[in-house]
Amino acid sequence: MLLQLHDVEKAYDSGAGRVSVLRGVSMAVAAGETVALTGESGSGKSTVLHLCAGLDLPDSGRIEVEGQDIAAADDRARAALRRDAVGLVFQQFNLIPSLDVAANLAFQARLAGRQDAPWVADLARRLGLADLMDRYPEQLSGGQQQRVAIGRTLAARPRLILADEPTGNLDEETGDAVLDLMLGLVAEAGVGLLLVTHSPRLAARLDRRLLLKGGRLA
Numbered sequence: 001m002l003l004q005l006h007d008v009e010k011a012y013d014s015g016a017g018r019v020s021v022l023r024g025v026s027m028a029v030a031a032g033e034t035v036a037l038t039g040e041s042g043s044g045k046s047t048v049l050h051l052c053a054g055l056d057l058p059d060s061g062r063i064e065v066e067g068q069d070i071a072a073a074d075d076r077a078r079a080a081l082r083r084d085a086v087g088l089v090f091q092q093f094n095l096i097p098s099l100d101v102a103a104n105l106a107f108q109a110r111l112a113g114r115q116d117a118p119w120v121a122d123l124a125r126r127l128g129l130a131d132l133m134d135r136y137p138e139q140l141s142g143g144q145q146q147r148v149a150i151g152r153t154l155a156a157r158p159r160l161i162l163a164d165e166p167t168g169n170l171d172e173e174t175g176d177a178v179l180d181l182m183l184g185l186v187a188e189a190g191v192g193l194l195l196v197t198h199s200p201r202l203a204a205r206l207d208r209r210l211l212l213k214g215g216r217l218a
């Protein structure tokens, strides 16, 4: 299994004491499958994604990426897993301001040791970025920046993409166009996708939908 959560629990300390956010979440994403994680604001969607990315650790339960328990892995192994298997796409585009589009696109693939110039050129063309390669992030629209962020993630050939409201900063029309491009490329590359969204309309576009409610999957 590409991604598997077993009875994951997570609580945070708040001013009023400890607040339990996830109360036993179990789920799986198969290779090449696209899954939407939905739920009300504050239901813990981003928390699930951060745990899956190894950016934070569960209080109990297990999270496995390609069979490897990311909580049991040391920092080095966790970083390697994140670099080699997992790609992240956030609502904030997180491009590197001092690098042009071409260098931003190539950045993660280079870190992962998987440079592939023809693949990057193909992605740039498919994402409509071919004429923007020497621009800097501040010279791009929001939709263009998110297309670069998606291209940068796909360029490194992850097996799993974790996306948190990837079109949340874009107007509906631009967001739909960006999502179309992302889903098309994800399907073609056989990448698994776990996408957090509060939008039932976007969630309907994916293979499967999960609803987080009261700290559990409904």
Ligand SMILES: Nc1ncnc2c1ncn2[C@@H]1O[C@H](COP(=O)(O)OP(=O)(O)OP(=O)(O)O)[C@@H](O)[C@H]1O
Binding pocket: 012, 013, 014, 021, 039, 040, 041, 042, 043, 044, 045, 046, 047, 048, 198
């Ligand atoms: N680092 C943290 N410290 C304390 N509380 C946190 C932390 N991160 C999240 N929380 C709390 O956990 C709960 C779930 O947050 P999370 O961001 O996972 O929800 P979400 O479903 O993604 O919400 P939204 O749709 O509004 O982004 C919220 O009540 C939030 O305040």
